Amino acid sequence: MKFFVDTANIDQIQEARALGILDGVTTNPSLMAKEGITGQDNIYEHYANICDIVNGPVSAEVISTDFDGIVQEGRELASIRSNIYVKVPMIKEGVKAIKQLSDEGIRINCTLVFSSAQALLAAKAGAAIVSPFIGRVDDTGHDGVQLIEQIVQIFDTYGYETEVLAASVRSPLHIPQTAQAGADIATCPFQTINDLFYHPLTDIGLEKFLNDYKKVNG
Numbered sequence: 001m002k003f004f005v006d007t008a009n010i011d012q013i014q015e016a017r018a019l020g021i022l023d024g025v026t027t028n029p030s031l032m033a034k035e036g037i038t039g040q041d042n043i044y045e046h047y048a049n050i051c052d053i054v055n056g057p058v059s060a061e062v063i064s065t066d067f068d069g070i071v072q073e074g075r076e077l078a079s080i081r082s083n084i085y086v087k088v089p090m091i092k093e094g095v096k097a098i099k100q101l102s103d104e105g106i107r108i109n110c111t112l113v114f115s116s117a118q119a120l121l122a123a124k125a126g127a128a129i130v131s132p133f134i135g136r137v138d139d140t141g142h143d144g145v146q147l148i149e150q151i152v153q154i155f156d157t158y159g160y161e162t163e164v165l166a167a168s169v170r171s172p173l174h175i176p177q178t179a180q181a182g183a184d185i186a187t188c189p190f191q192t193i194n195d196l197f198y199h200p201l202t203d204i205g206l207e208k209f210l211n212d213y214k215k216v217n218g
């Protein structure tokens with residue numbers, strides 16, 4: 001399973017990369033705004049900076065919601081660096097644009113996916129990645145992990161190569177759950193990646209090993 005970090009914060013991306021387990025980065029307009037990145041030139045420059053840190057896919061999201069706008073913006077984003085995946089929302093105009101951009105060889109991450117039917121549409125249009133937002137599904141009283149299972153099963157049945165990316169991850173538990181469900185990728189907030197390392201029995205066990213060593217070795 002690939003691990004992406006879901007942030008536009010350069011320090012966090014560098015720290016995640018230093019851990020040696022980072023495969024890519026996802027951003028969205030909210031995460032860019034959180035970093036105070038405004039204006040198209042600055043936004044594109046920020047994407048370039050992220051791409052230069054990460055040896056893997058970096059998702060950069062379009063703002064346009066009409067076919068022509070999404071296609072134009074998608075081409076611009078894809079030209080920033082070769083590891084850009086263009087994030088396109090799951091709307092009718094978005095699906096049409098996914099088909100066009102995919103046919104041009106631009107890799108697409110279809111975002112804001114909340115049903116297996118939407119995932120199927122994105123795969124049919126040629127998306128490289130679909131992003132079901134499992135935390136937001138959970139928020140509505142439905143089961144986000146079950147949605148991952150359904151999408152994985154459909155893609156396996158029909159042989160779609162589209163990767164399933166578990167997005168809107170909210171807790172460390174989501175990671176093993178989505179891994180077990182067959183997700184190809186999980187994108188996590190930086191804090192959630194850090195939380196994955198912790199287990200109290202590891203700390204207790206390590207302390208005992210070191211104390212026992214010191215008792216006999218001084």
Ligand code: G3P
Pocket residue numbers: 006026028133135136167168169187
């Ligand atoms: O990758 C999408 C993610 O950033 C959304 O997360 O927590 O805003 O639902 P959240």
